[in-house]
Amino acid sequence: MKIAASKLARFEQAAMPHFDAAYNLARWLTRSSGDADDVVQEAFLRAFTFFDSFRGGDGRAWLFSIVRNTCYTWLRKNRAQEMMTEFDEALHSAETASPETLQLRRADSEMVREGLGKLPAEFREVLVLREMEDLSYKEIADVTGLPIGTVMSRLARARKRLHDHLCEPASQESSA
Amino acid sequence: MSCKEIRVFMDGYLDRELDLVRSIDLERHLHDCSECAALHQARMAVRAAMGAGTLRYAAGERLKKNVRAALAERDREERKAQRHGFQIPWTAIAAAAAAFVVAAALWMRPGANPVENDVVASHIRSLMANHLMDVPSTDQHTVKPWFAGKLDFAPPVKDLAADGFPLVGGRLDYIGNHAAAAIVYRRNQHIINVFLWPGTHEGRIRAAGGQGYNVIQTVSNGMQYWVVSDLNRQELQQFTERLLAP
Numbered sequence: 467m468k469i470a471a472s473k474l475a476r477f478e479q480a481a482m483p484h485f486d487a488a489y490n491l492a493r494w495l496t497r498s499s500g501d502a503d504d505v506v507q508e509a510f511l512r513a514f515t516f517f518d519s520f521r522g523g524d525g526r527a528w529l530f531s532i533v534r535n536t537c538y539t540w541l542r543k544n545r546a547q548e549m550m551t552e553f554d555e556a557l558h559s560a561e562t563a564s565p566e567t568l569q570l571r572r573a574d575s576e577m578v579r580e581g582l583g584k585l586p587a588e589f590r591e592v593l594v595l596r597e598m599e600d601l602s603y604k605e606i607a608d609v610t611g612l613p614i615g616t617v618m619s620r621l622a623r624a625r626k627r628l629h630d631h632l633c634e635p636a637s638q639e640s641s642a
Numbered sequence: 643m644s645c646k647e648i649r650v651f652m653d654g655y656l657d658r659e660l661d662l663v664r665s666i667d668l669e670r671h672l673h674d675c676s677e678c679a680a681l682h683q684a685r686m687a688v689r690a691a692m693g694a695g696t697l698r699y700a701a702g703e704r705l706k707k708n709v710r711a712a713l714a715e716r717d718r719e720e721r722k723a724q725r726h727g728f729q730i731p732w733t734a735i736a737a738a739a740a741a742f743v744v745a746a747a748l749w750m751r752p753g754a755n756p757v758e759n760d761v762v763a764s765h766i767r768s769l770m771a772n773h774l775m776d777v778p779s780t781d782q783h784t785v786k787p788w789f790a791g792k793l794d795f796a797p798p799v800k801d802l803a804a805d806g807f808p809l810v811g812g813r814l815d816y817i818g819n820h821a822a823a824a825i826v827y828r829r830n831q832h833i834i835n836v837f838l839w840p841g842t843h844e845g846r847i848r849a850a851g852g853q854g855y856n857v858i859q860t861v862s863n864g865m866q867y868w869v870v871s872d873l874n875r876q877e878l879q880q881f882t883e884r885l886l887a888p
Contacts, residue, residue: 489701528791573691611814
């Protein structure tokens with residue numbers, strides 16, 4: 467009983483400091499505050515259940531991977547359509563120097579928030595982990611279970627897509 | 643460095659993951675090339691807008707309170723179960739569910755075995771460059787802990803170098819709809835992928851093959867094993883026996 471009691475205390479110490487970061491990831495992946503609440507609660511209960519298999523180390527990365535998996539399970543169940551179309555998209559456009567590149571010298575946070583929200587989940591995910599949580603490529607690879615090479619190419623494509631979203635009005639002007 | 647190379651290295655540079663020599667080359671290029679410099683500036687502008695916590699969402703206090711209450715409740719349940727000498731068999735429940743999914747999949751399509759097709763496809767994919775391993779290591783004590791937090795089960799990893807099957811590494815994979823551990827071994831130049839996930843149905847060793855690969859499927863200690871390789875049947879059988887030996 468003593469051991470079980472300390473499990474909660476140990477979990478509190480390992481996981482709760484990352485509560486806001488976990489919420490932020492869930493919020494960006496589900497794009498809804500109500501759904502993020504549900505996912506975070508489920509993820510923390512899941513993390514607690516499997517806490518015995520956590521062998522120390524980076525509690526944040528461990529928690530992120532559970533939140534991420536819970537999010538994807540949730541997305542597949544509730545937004546299967548969205549997941550499908552996002553994965554089917556052709557995402558292999560090469561980075562080219564375009565006129566609008568030169569116009570983006572300053573980016574407004576609200577515009578970036580909107581642009582980021584339009585990206586597919588797997589692009590949002592790498593950008594949130596990299597830019598907001600400052601995770602290294604290796605850490606992102608550990609959280610997502612992706613090879614580092616995939617993490618790198620996904621980040622590059624995500625930034626390119628975000629850039630394109632931010633430049634949309636400008637590119638329409640220049641083509642008119 | 644050409645502009646094309648710069649575009650490839652730009653992200654690594656922004657993320658401080660590019661080596662020093664390339665970073666210096668890239669900075670020199672940015673100094674001379676206005677187009678690449680503009681792109682760099684654009685990337686920095688977007689990063690500035692995203693960083694410093696401006697786009698972060700904070701969790702509400704009520705959610706934090708609710709989660710803490712749910713955790714305390716779950717903790718009470720677990721302790722109560724322990725006092726009564728009964729543990730909630732989460733892994734057994736997960737294993738049973740996984741076995742059910744596999745059994746259902748096998749039963750629903752008697753002609754083709756979708757799991758077998760999946761493991762063979764995954765094996766082939768893993769042979770392509772850079773796809774074989776997430777954790778390259780010949781040390782079982784490096785490979786095994788790597789899976790912690792990525793899977794809700796601990797896959798067994800064995801050192802079979804003495805038997806002529808050295809460990810090469812491990813990676814996370816998806817078979818059907820669930821996460822699986824892929825442990826990679828080698829016999830001379832032949833790669834052996836061992837796919838693992840919790841499962842309990844039928845304990846006999848079943849051999850199959852297709853597309854030029856040999857496949858051995860079995861269940862041991864509550865784990866589904868799918869062993870795939872282009873190694874000949876006899877040696878693969880021998881490997882599987884060593885792998886499952888206590």
